[in-house]
Every structure is written in structure tokens, then in C-alpha cells.
Amino acid sequence: MKMKISRRRFLGVGGLTFSVAMILPHVAFAARNALRSMRTGVQPGNKTRLVIETSARPSYSLSYPENQLVVDIANMSADASVKPTLASGTLVSAITQTQSGDHLKIIATLRKPISQLQKSQIMLLEPNGDNDYRLVLDFSAGAAQKIADSVAAGANMPKAAATKHVIVIDAGHGGKDPGCIGKNGTREKDIVLSVAKKLRSKLDAAGFKTFMTRSDDTYLKLARRAEIAEQKKGDLFISLHANANPSRAVKGFSIYTLSEKASDEEAKKLAESENAADKIGVDGFTEFERDIRAALSSLQQHAVAEMSEEYANGCARAFRSNKIEAQAGPSVRHAPFAVLRSTVPGALIELGHLSNASEEKLLKSGAHQDKLVAAIVRSVKNYNFDV
């Protein structure tokens, strides 16, 4: 008989907690859960990920003794043959196993204290492919409040202050670089700054923590913008632009994510023209060569790319449901945009075409800018920051 009991199922609303033992009689012949693997890795935003793989769905609890994160799994025996795989650059310096009656305590020794994990930092993944059940815990160093030993996650604990997700808003161009210019003289740098400021106040009001790469009419190199996303430990990076097309009939929004190869010729040309902003700087192209994302493992790069893709698709949906006209062709495309070269997931949004007379007028209007901002706020709220 397989005990398919997840601890989390018993963590009801309102902080009501039952223990498995209270509900089930001790089942002596229950198949034991087996430890398969333990590993750590670095996640975007300088987070540490601890993954514990088990043969059956784990019934677990978490506790936080000083400088430790302890995962207590029921119905499991220590297995010395399972050695932890520890990535460098994480908060975990060692992982050991200790048997405690019928429970196995997996003890991660931490380099810095952490706060009690929130539900959004805990994932339990079903088996797939070569993997069994995986308990995935994401955390970063935090001003930990004093947390008593051996308290189950989700129990009646004072709630740690909810961590705010960090959104870095990048208004494209600025200063000596006007971006593209509409037929009636509207400058891209002014439109995107205006939208960026509105976006900032709406996201602040919605409970996010925001930073702007520029908040006035200054010139900023693309690599510097990506660097700010890193320094602010962004969870999401949103670069705002407006487009121009040789054909004045072309209009509509489009959204881009980073890839080494452009998805189509138009995306390639656009990346070249947006990247050319750096040519205006005296230092030329040198900083381009420093690709932060290239320093990540291919798995991590893949994770950032997937998160960016997920955000971009959600953003395109939000634009469409807010009745903002899309450019013909796919709404989400890919190209090697320099500004997106960081470990922070994100997208570059072309809000519309300044080269189209009717859209130039729209982009200048406060009402339309509010509509664009509402769509972006919606896309940020809908984005799943935790997977």
C-alpha cells in the first residue's frame, strides 16, 4: 500500500494544521519512501534552489535551526549512498542526513541565515521523464527573523514579511539618443519614459517593488541597463520601446525575448536598430561582449529563456484582451537584443509604431498610454514568479 499523503494537503486554510499521525493509524506495512538525490543550484535573482528527489510523494516539514534549513521527511531511512550534488555560489555549504525514528532529517548547512520559506517558494513536482518526485525549495539570504526550531512549514507561525517581487522598468533610449521619430516629430524616448513612469506608479500601487533604469531624459548604455537589472536583483525586466517601419501602413504592438538567433528577418533588423543605440556612446561596442547570461550554465540559461517566454506570451495575451492592436505576424518574437542580456527574465515591448500616423497620435495620448500600462500591469500580476 502506497501512502500518498502529502503534508501540504493537511495544511488547511486559516493556519489549521493536522498531523498525519492524528488522522491515520500507523500503517506498518506502508512502502517506505526512498531518497533518490539531493542537489543545489543557482536560480535567477541570486536565489539558491535545493532539490530533494524521492521515490514517493514526500510527507515533509521544514524547520530553521540556526544557519540550517532542515527538511524532515516521514517514512524514510537515511541512505549514505545518496551524496549531495552542491553547485558553487549557493547558500548551501553542506547537506547531511540524520535518522530520527521513522523520519529522515535532511540538514542543509547555510552560509547565511534565511527567512522562513513562503508557500510560493516551495514546489512539489510530479515525476516526469527520468525524475521522481521533487521537492523544490527556492530561497535567498534574508534578514531572518528568529524562528523557533522544529516548527512545521505552514504551521501557526508569525508570517515573515512577504517579499515583494522586483520589477525593473527600462525606458528605451534617452538623452542624445531619441530612438525613432514619428512623422509629426514624436520622439520614442519621450513616449516610453512617459509610459514607464505611469507603469512604475501603477506597479508600486499593486505592491511590487520597482526600479527604473532611467527616470529622466538621460542617455544610458544598453549593457548598463542590463547591469541595473542584475544589481537590483530584478525578478522581471521590462524594456519599453516604440517601433518604426519603412512602410507607414504597418502598425501594432509586438513583444521580443532574447535569443542568439532572430526568429525572423524583421526581428533581426529590429534588434540591430535597437542595439545601435550603443553606437552613439563614445565607447562603442566593447561592453556588448560581456554577456552576463553566457556565464550561466545551459540549464540556467534555458530556465531564464523559458521564464521570459512565459512572460512575453502572457504579456501579448494581456495586450490583446485590453484591445490593443497587434502587429501582423507572431506577437512574440526573438532576437539578440543587447538590453536583455542578463540573468533576469524579461522582454522588450514595442508598444506600437511611431511611423504610422494614427498610432503616433495614439501613443501620444494619455488615455492610450494608460491602456498600455493597464495591459502591462495585468501581465505582471498574471506572471508566475515562482516556477
Ligand SMILES: [Zn+2]
Ligand atoms: Zn527603441
